[in-house]
Amino acid sequence: MKKEEKIIIFDTTLRDGEQAPGASMNQREKLEVALALERLGVDIIEAGFPVISKGDFESVEMVAKKVKHSTVAGLARSIKKDIDAAGEALKSAKRGRIHVFLATSKIHLEHKLRKSPDEIVQMAVDAVKAARQWTDDVEFSPEDASRSEKTFLYRVLEAVIKAGARTVNIPDTVGYAMPEQYGKLITDIRNNVPNIDKAIISVHCHNDLGLAVANSLAAVKCGARQVECTINGIGERAGNAAMEEIVMAIRTRSDYFGVSTGINTPEICRVSRLVSKYTGFVIAPNKSIVGGNAFRHESGIHQDGVLKEPTTYEIIRPEDVGFTGTGLVLGKHSGRAALKARLKHLGIELSDAELLRAFGRFKDLCDKKKEVFDEDLVAIVEDEVQEVKDVWTLDSLIVTSGTKIPPDVRMTLRSSGKVFQQQATGDGPIDACYVAIDTVTGMRGKLLNYSIQSVTEGQDAMGEVRVRVNFDGQKIMGIGASTDVIEASVKAYLNAVNKACIAAASKKTKGKAIDFGLQP
Numbered sequence: 001m002k003k004e005e006k007i008i009i010f011d012t013t014l015r016d017g018e019q020a021p022g023a024s025m026n027q028r029e030k031l032e033v034a035l036a037l038e039r040l041g042v043d044i045i046e047a048g049f050p051v052i053s054k055g056d057f058e059s060v061e062m063v064a065k066k067v068k069h070s071t072v073a074g075l076a077r078s079i080k081k082d083i084d085a086a087g088e089a090l091k092s093a094k095r096g097r098i099h100v101f102l103a104t105s106k107i108h109l110e111h112k113l114r115k116s117p118d119e120i121v122q123m124a125v126d127a128v129k130a131a132r133q134w135t136d137d138v139e140f141s142p143e144d145a146s147r148s149e150k151t152f153l154y155r156v157l158e159a160v161i162k163a164g165a166r167t168v169n170i171p172d173t174v175g176y177a178m179p180e181q182y183g184k185l186i187t188d189i190r191n192n193v194p195n196i197d198k199a200i201i202s203v204h205c206h207n208d209l210g211l212a213v214a215n216s217l218a219a220v221k222c223g224a225r226q227v228e229c230t231i232n233g234i235g236e237r238a239g240n241a242a243m244e245e246i247v248m249a250i251r252t253r254s255d256y257f258g259v260s261t262g263i264n265t266p267e268i269c270r271v272s273r274l275v276s277k278y279t280g281f282v283i284a285p286n287k288s289i290v291g292g293n294a295f296r297h298e299s300g301i302h303q304d305g306v307l308k309e310p311t312t313y314e315i316i317r318p319e320d321v322g323f324t325g326t327g328l329v330l331g332k333h334s335g336r337a338a339l340k341a342r343l344k345h346l347g348i349e350l351s352d353a354e355l356l357r358a359f360g361r362f363k364d365l366c367d368k369k370k371e372v373f374d375e376d377l378v379a380i381v382e383d384e385v386q387e388v389k390d391v392w393t394l395d396s397l398i399v400t401s402g403t404k405i406p407p408d409v410r411m412t413l414r415s416s417g418k419v420f421q422q423q424a425t426g427d428g429p430i431d432a433c434y435v436a437i438d439t440v441t442g443m444r445g446k447l448l449n450y451s452i453q454s455v456t457e458g459q460d461a462m463g464e465v466r467v468r469v470n471f472d473g474q475k476i477m478g479i480g481a482s483t484d485v486i487e488a489s490v491k492a493y494l495n496a497v498n499k500a501c502i503a504a505a506s507k508k509t510k511g512k513a514i515d516f517g518l519q520p
């Protein structure tokens with residue numbers, strides 16, 4: 001049997017994905033996502049754009065140090081200082097790639113770059129040569145390739161391959177292409193760039209017309225061998241091609257594509273949830289592969305079919321993407337060992353102290369909720385065992401609100417063993433809570449975004465709240481869960497406050513012991 005050709009999966013969640021408005025992650029979160037991507041079996045992780053900021057540089061550097069199996073890439077414009085920043089950030093990578101880009105479409109040349117075609121070819125060649133001084137693994141992207149004049153595109157590709165680019169990426173930067181047209185572009189490149197056999201053709205599609213995955217797959221069918229994509233399809237504007245959809249399409253329809261990826265698919269849902277948690281982007285229930293409803297059958301006819309033979313209505317086995325479903329797992333008689341075993345099954349390993357805290361929350365939940373599902377356990381762990389050291393914790397909360405009375409909140413917060421009480425009012429009960437928190441902590445956050453989602457079904461379900469708060473220009477995500485949605489809202493906001501306190505303290509101390517200065 002002929003061995004299937006491999007499709008290289010290039011993940012850009014931490015670069016193009018993070019460019020999505022409001023999706024920024026802190027360094028610790030980026031590292032955790034990078035390590036999860038490595039476990040997922042991603043071939044290349046684009047960790048950031050090092051020249052953009054000190055934070056981006058440090059994130060790429062940190063990912064390059066910690067990731068051992070995947071190649072780590074850094075993006076650079078075709079400018080020496082960008083390339084040097086990328087080279088420097090990737091210095092300790094086991095396998096590092098510099099990804100340089102330069103626009104090739106007439107629109108970009110005339111209006112953005114104000115350069116002639118000859119100047120562009122020269123800049124691209126110089127950039128690739130400069131990147132090759134740092135590493136043999138250089139990728140070149142002619143930005144807006146799908147709207148570039150084809151003969152010019154061939155000329156640029158031939159020149160950069162000659163200069164040492166091993167991968168040439170063909171971005172559909174503005175999501176303009178149609179699948180047939182984009183597939184043909186790949187075929188035409190293969191037929192018209194004389195030295196194309198010396199490079200791998202990569203594709204990078206945006207989703208402005210909802211075609212990013214379709215375009216990427218059309219390109220694979222026509223010979224592209226690297227796909228650039230993001231988890232949950234996050235990215236600039238309408239996003240990038242969703243990795244989980246590309247990988248599962250290639251796997252499910254291997255009869256059609258005749259290629260495979262090295263992705264460890266049972267890890268998909270876990271990474272998807274992690275990215276959703278850190279970006280604050282909720283996954284739509286009907287999202288392919290990772291949405292909560294992706295494997296739920298509502299119609300009686302479908303349920304009957306699936307019970308008799310799953311393949312009647314399921315083209316993917318839920319376990320193949322790590323979809324744990326809504327299995328009834330534990331109840332109030334379950335002990336700590338059972339909780340530990342179930343969490344382990346979900347891929348969550350806790351220290352003894354963390355397990356003890358999670359167990360306390362689990363028991364509280366059993367008193368409030370008849371049935372405890374896997375999703376509840378994940379929410380408890382995310383909420384209770386936050387990696388963030390709690391500077392402030394909620395001690396008690398009394399809220400009075402109604403249609404004809406102003407909301408009234410009495411809140412007690414704790415910090416460093418001290419107790420702080422505050423009464424507040426606001427536009428609504430949640431606003432009043434946030435006013436109370438700001439008054440006590442002195443943090444003055446501006447709420448940018450608030451979303452609430454029920455973790456499972458039913459009136460007794462836990463609510464998971466995500467907030468994005470601006471503290472002095474720094475946008476921070478917070479998450480909190482509870483069967484009481486006002487308590488969940490307070491926890492989410494406090495989680496963001498705690499992250500902001502830690503960021504501010506570490507900036508102030510520059511490595512000295514941290515004193516949080518907790519004066520109300």
Ligand code: KIV
Nearest residue numbers: 101141143144171173
């Ligand atoms: O969309 C795009 O063109 C890009 C390039 C930098 C590859 O993200």
Ligand code: ZN
Nearest residue numbers: 016173204206
């Ligand atoms: Zn892009």
